[in-house]
Amino acid sequence: MATRKTPAATRKDEAATPQAAPALGIPQLGDVNAYLTDAMQRTFLFLDTLLDRGNNYLEHLDQGTPPLLKFEHEVVMDGHDLPNPCNYALLRLQPPASMPVKPEARPVVVVDPRAGHGPGIGGFKFDSEVGMAMRAGHTVYFVTFRPEPEDGQTLLTVMDTEALFIEEVIRRHPQCPAKPVVIGNCQAGWAMMALNARRPELFGPLMIVGAPVSYWAGSSTLNPMRYSGAQLGGSWLASMTSDLGADRFDGAYLVENFEKLNPANTLWNKYYNLWAGVDTEAERFLEFERWWGGYFRMTGSEIESIVENLFVGNKLARGAMMAGDKAIDLRNITSPVVVFASWGDNITPPPQALNWIIDTWGDERAIAAAGRTIIYVLHESVGHLGIFVGGSIALKEHDQLVTSLDVIESLPAGLYEMKLEAKAGKDEQRWDQLEPGDYTVHYQHRTMDDIRKLNPEGREEEEMFSTIAQWSEFNANLYKTYVRPWVKMSATRDIANTMVKLNPLRMQRQLFSDSFFMAPFIRQKAAEARAQRAAVADDHPLKQFEKKMAQQITDELNLYRDRRDERTVRMTRQMFGPKGLGAWLKPHEPDAVVAHERALRELDVYREKALAHIAEGGFAEAVCRIVVAGMISIGAFERRSLRLARLLAQLPMHASVSPKTNWVQLLKDQARLTAVAPVEALNALEQLLPDTATRERALAVSAAVMMIEPTLANPRSEIIEFLIGTLGVDPQRVIGLARKLTDALEKPEAKPVAARKPIARKAAAKPVAAKPATKVKKAAAKPKTAKGKATAKAA
DSSP states (O other): OTTOOOOHHHHHHHHHSGGGOGGGTOOOOOOHHHHHHHHHHHHHHHHHHHHHHHHHHHHHHHTTOOOOOSSEEEEEEEGGGSSSOOSEEEEEEEOOTTSOOOTTSOOEEEEOOOSSBOSOGGGSSSSSHHHHHHHTTOOEEEEEEOSSOOTTOOHHHHHHHHHHHHHHHHHTOTTOOSOOEEEEETHHHHHHHHHHHHOGGGOSOEEEESOOOOTTOSOTTTOTHHHHHHHTTSTHHHHHHHHHTTSEEETHHHHHHHHHHOHHIIIIIHHHHHHHTHHHHHHHHHHHHHHHTOBOEEEHHHHHHHIIIIITTOOTTTTOOEETTEEOOGGGOOSOEEEEEETTOSSSOHHHHHHHHHHHHSSHHHHHHTTOEEEEEEESSOOTTHHHHOHHHIIIIIHHHHTTHHHHHHSOSEEEEEEEEEOTTSOOOTTGGGSOSSEEEEEEEOOHHHHHTTOTTOSTTHHHHHHHHHHHHHHHHHIIIIIHHHHHHHOOHHHHHHHHHTOHHHHHHHHSSTTSTTHHHHHHHHHHHHHTOOOOOTTOHHHHHHHHHHHHHHHHHHHHHHHHHHHHHHHHHHHHSTTTGGGTSOOOOOHHHHHHHHHHHHHHHHHHHHHHTTTOOOHHHHHHHHHHHHHHHHTEEEHHHHHHHHHHTTSOOOTTOOTTOOHHHHHHHHHHHHHHOHHHHHHTHHHHSOSHHHHHHHHHHHHHHHTOHHHHHSOOOHHHHHHHHHTTOOHHHHHHHHHHHHHHHOOTTOOOOTTSOOOOOOOOOOOOOOOOOSOOOTTSOOSOOTTSOOOGGGO
16 A cells, blocks of 8 residues: 555546546545555554554653653752652753853752643753753753652642752852742742742742642633532542542543643544644654653642642632641742743633732732732743743743843832833844843833733632632541541552553553554554655645544534533532522632732831831932832833943942942832832932932933933933923933933944844934923822922822
8 A cells, every 4th residue: 555656647647537527526536546545654654653652651661750851960959868758859950062051140940840740841842941041051950750759748848848959059059149040830830939938038030830829710711620620529539539549649630631621632633633744743742742641649648738728729829828837928929920821821821820919919019019029921822831842932931031030130129011022123222232132021010900801701700719619628528537537448559559550541552552462563564654655745635625624523522622611610600609509608708809908008007117218318219219210100111221220330320329339229129119109209309319410410310221212312201301390400411411321331342133224313302391291100290289399199
């Protein structure tokens, strides 16, 4: 069959016969034999690839299921050797020669999720989180884990071990005063959040990628998975499953739940795509399946804590999750937190990744007043696994996150969304050399309402999940009291290990390997297919028909999924809604309401303290205060602005400013003050800047930092324009001083970026007399009173 090829001449003659003419009503099928030959060859190559998958699975088991990293590595610490052992270990990854380490660069620690699969997804490819960090010159460490947990291992054991790992990383880099960057993928995201809240002194910026922290959040269309647990009665089933496993919970059950989310991909698309493009898809398929087919186990204590505290209880965001006798409060995290989520992620959609901000803080002003920085990044379409392993994601979002660490730590306290804009096809921007690469980045100020708007169905239905959590606790107590003792008496480790081996996800790989009785025949036919490969073109009529049939099967499976999910949502609402168990188990007060009330009380305290110190400081404090108010008025901080500010800080600014001034800390302090007393902060500038010359220079420095080109040519910035009027200074002198400062920093050697035309510099317009602004956003004040001060109404 593999050698049957029709000569070109014969095909031409056949095409010319009347029987092939569409005029007779016979469908245009093209060369049927050629398609059948191609399909048969693809089938044997497909089966050959599945045999390779089975062999890879067995080989991986024989090797002890090591992490599937693309990088060589060495073991730094092994949790097995600690006084309280666990199955975690710390690796140092060895970069290729083309990616030399910069000794002064802070280390990066990547923590992979323990959600059923084995470790390695964070360093699965060279274009990955790990690869981008190495490319930027960072030493990269990786937290891995073995397939089997240690007896007696708990979540607290793992947390304490990971703290020891980060301490060791810090100890190994004494030349770097900055704390490590920690990246937590998926389930490792909430784990690193919890550890950071307990040990904030260990962390630099924390990036959580595709990490669910608010488990009740979402909608019936974004993630119907959250409704399925209610149908099973809550957490008791996870407890019973681990008891039947003799204190072991098989991660294959978690993977099975993931696969049920998308039956079209699990049952059809994954295999059809391999069969349809087996010539190019086999290697990618095998690489991914090697990781996807590695199933790891947890202790009963671990899975029970995860399900009760997080999946069902949703306790982390509200500060009700306990570590020993102390609650874990996410407000204790002092380092910047970066959240990366995607609309294409059906496991952790944006509301699940972001609503903890509302439930923890209640008000964006409380974030700023407490001196905290939270940044989120949203992708339009990439799926859950693509966030970690997608090459395009690595080359864009992960690359920009890693190369923006200096800016992220310099941002004034507050809530931001990080926006990336491609430079291609756009005019070159001034100070473009301060952010090399293909993207320009800015950080837009956000409010709690901005996060609420991300959920198309609102948050009202989360009250139902409060009822579900209470019902789950009731069922769990019944199980633990009356059923667990009997289950534990009958369960043994040998029986549990046998059941693990018989799991269908493992069996399909183990049985279809070279041990399969027809494997030699398949191998032989696959070798013949490779040697005599005769692929038909994509525009072949039968190939087109094949694709239509494949799409129809996908559509039918998607329809089944949608109907199944709709039924699950409907039944859950009926059972646990206000007319069901919700009438008996009343929902608790929403976490967002509790957090907001707490935030308002704390803001009053912050404001009282701020007003007591509102007039303290001098030139440096005034500049930072103006910059913060200006950037809030504009609505965003430019990455170039903050790097430009670092260069400006090296210039002599004012006699009162010391060369050792910590501008970053001053900026953060003034952001906290401005968050709670915006009007008073601007009104106090007259006291901080006592004379005209000082005021002009402070406004000039602020305008230069904000890169307000319209201001430098024609003062149209609301804040600068407003303050020029209220402080009674000459706008031309302010503009001239700003020009001098920025011109002193211009680098003549800087060249325009390739593939982009140089910006057309406009002639400086004649300065216009400053007029009071008619509207100033947020921290910026509105028109002044008769005495020239901002009114309280402007707040």
